[in-house]
Amino acid sequence: MRFKAFLKKYKDYLIGVFTGITFCVAVYVILLMFGIFPFEGKVVGGIHNKTRIISDCIEKYYQGEYDEQKLIDGAASGMVDALGDKYSCYYSKSEYKDKKDQINGQYVGIGVTMQQKDNERIKVVSVNENGPAAKAGMQVGDVILKLDGVDYTSKKIKDLTDVIKNDKNKNKTFVITVERTGEDGKAQNIDIKVVTDTVKVVSVASEMIDGYGYIRIATFDNETDDQFKKKVDDLEKQGAKGLLIDLRDNGGGIVDSAINMLNRLLPKGKLITEKSKRGEDVEYTSDDEQKYDKPIVVLVNGNSASASEIFAGSLRDRAGVKLVGTKTYGKGVVQSVISLEDSCGGGLKLTTSEYFLPNGETIHKKGLTPDIVEEYKKQSEGAYSKDQDSVLQKGLEVLKAQ
Structure with missing residues (x-):
C-alpha cells in the first residue's frame, strides 16, 4: 500500500527522470554516430573521429589490397612517432615478442x-x-x-x-x-x-692480456650481469692485476643489469638517480657484499650509449676510474617497455625518466668526455688484431700505470 502511494505521489517526477535519462542516452548515441566522444577527452575523441573517417575513405575509394592489421598498427605507431621522441615507439605483436626475446637473451x-x-x-x-x-x-x-x-x-x-x-x-x-x-x-x-x-646472446667475452683481465660487453640484457660476474670471478682466479672493460659500440640495454654489475665492483654508496614526470624519483645504490679493489679502466666511443654511459659514468664518479677513447653518445633518458598483450596487443617503449650520475650530472645530449682521448686507428693490414687496436693499447697503458 505504501509503495502504491509513493508511486502515485511521485508519478510525474519519476516519469520526468526516466524521460530525461532516455533523452541523454539518445543524444549520446547520436553523438557517437557522428564521431563525437563527449567523455573521452580531446585526444581520444579526435583519434576515434579521424581514424573512422580515414578508414571509411580507404574502404570506399582505395584501389588496391591492404592488410587491416597493418593499418591498425600503423595508426598506433604514427601516434607514438608524433611525440617526436626517437627513443619511444610502438611494437606490433611480432615486434613485441622479438623485444622480449632480445631482453631475455x-x-x-x-x-x-x-x-x-x-x-x-x-x-x-x-x-x-x-x-x-x-x-x-x-x-x-x-x-x-x-x-x-x-x-x-x-x-x-x-x-x-x-x-x-x-x-x-x-x-x-x-x-x-x-x-x-x-x-x-x-x-x-x-x-x-x-x-x-x-x-x-653471449654479451660478455673475456681473456687475459699481459696479466690484466680484458672484458668486452656487447649489450646489457637480462643475462649480462650474471655473465659479467662470472667473468670477473674467473679473471680474479687467474690472477688478473686489474680490469680493462670495453664498452665501445655498446648501445645500452637493461639498466638493472648495469646496476647489478656496478654492485659487483663498487662498495656501498649511491649510484644513479632516476627522475620521472610523476615525481617518483628512484635512487639506486650499491651494497657491501662485493667490491673490486684492483684498478679498472673503461674504453668508450661515440656508440657507447645509455646503460653503457651509466656504467662508465658511475665507475668514474665513484671510483675515479679512467675513461679512454672518444666522447660517448649522450643518451641520459630511460625507456620503459609496457605490455599491451592483455588489452590491444603489442607493446610500447616510452621515455619515462631521466637519469643522473652519482655526482648529479646528466649526460643527455652531452655524453661523457674521456679522461684520455684516443681515436681508433684503422688496422693497417689483415684481420682485426688487439695489438693494432690503438684505443685498447692506450687503455692497457693507463691501466699498467696505476
Missing part, C-alpha cells in the same frame, strides 16, 4: 647487433661468436644493403628484423648483401648466405 635470428643512427644505413656493430652470421663470414662494420635482393638502404632496422628475427623463418636461408670497406679504403658489395637459428 635468446631469439631466432642470425646473431648480430645492428645499429642505425638517425636516418643512416643499417650497420653491423657486433657479431656473436659461433652464431649463424659469424659462421657465414659476416663482419663488424658491414653495412646491410639488401636482403634476398630487396633494397634496405632507406628502410628502418625494424623492417629488417621483422623478417630475419621471426620464429616462422627459423632455419631459413637468406642472402644478405653487405657493403664492406677493405684495407685499401675501397668498398665492395658481398653476398652472404646466412641460415637463421635460435641464438643465445
Whole structure:
C-alpha cells in the first residue's frame, strides 16, 4: 500500500527522470554516430573521429589490397612517432615478442647487433661468436644493403628484423648483401648466405692480456650481469692485476643489469638517480657484499650509449676510474617497455625518466668526455688484431700505470 502511494505521489517526477535519462542516452548515441566522444577527452575523441573517417575513405575509394592489421598498427605507431621522441615507439605483436626475446637473451635470428643512427644505413656493430652470421663470414662494420635482393638502404632496422628475427623463418636461408670497406679504403658489395637459428646472446667475452683481465660487453640484457660476474670471478682466479672493460659500440640495454654489475665492483654508496614526470624519483645504490679493489679502466666511443654511459659514468664518479677513447653518445633518458598483450596487443617503449650520475650530472645530449682521448686507428693490414687496436693499447697503458 505504501509503495502504491509513493508511486502515485511521485508519478510525474519519476516519469520526468526516466524521460530525461532516455533523452541523454539518445543524444549520446547520436553523438557517437557522428564521431563525437563527449567523455573521452580531446585526444581520444579526435583519434576515434579521424581514424573512422580515414578508414571509411580507404574502404570506399582505395584501389588496391591492404592488410587491416597493418593499418591498425600503423595508426598506433604514427601516434607514438608524433611525440617526436626517437627513443619511444610502438611494437606490433611480432615486434613485441622479438623485444622480449632480445631482453631475455635468446631469439631466432642470425646473431648480430645492428645499429642505425638517425636516418643512416643499417650497420653491423657486433657479431656473436659461433652464431649463424659469424659462421657465414659476416663482419663488424658491414653495412646491410639488401636482403634476398630487396633494397634496405632507406628502410628502418625494424623492417629488417621483422623478417630475419621471426620464429616462422627459423632455419631459413637468406642472402644478405653487405657493403664492406677493405684495407685499401675501397668498398665492395658481398653476398652472404646466412641460415637463421635460435641464438643465445653471449654479451660478455673475456681473456687475459699481459696479466690484466680484458672484458668486452656487447649489450646489457637480462643475462649480462650474471655473465659479467662470472667473468670477473674467473679473471680474479687467474690472477688478473686489474680490469680493462670495453664498452665501445655498446648501445645500452637493461639498466638493472648495469646496476647489478656496478654492485659487483663498487662498495656501498649511491649510484644513479632516476627522475620521472610523476615525481617518483628512484635512487639506486650499491651494497657491501662485493667490491673490486684492483684498478679498472673503461674504453668508450661515440656508440657507447645509455646503460653503457651509466656504467662508465658511475665507475668514474665513484671510483675515479679512467675513461679512454672518444666522447660517448649522450643518451641520459630511460625507456620503459609496457605490455599491451592483455588489452590491444603489442607493446610500447616510452621515455619515462631521466637519469643522473652519482655526482648529479646528466649526460643527455652531452655524453661523457674521456679522461684520455684516443681515436681508433684503422688496422693497417689483415684481420682485426688487439695489438693494432690503438684505443685498447692506450687503455692497457693507463691501466699498467696505476
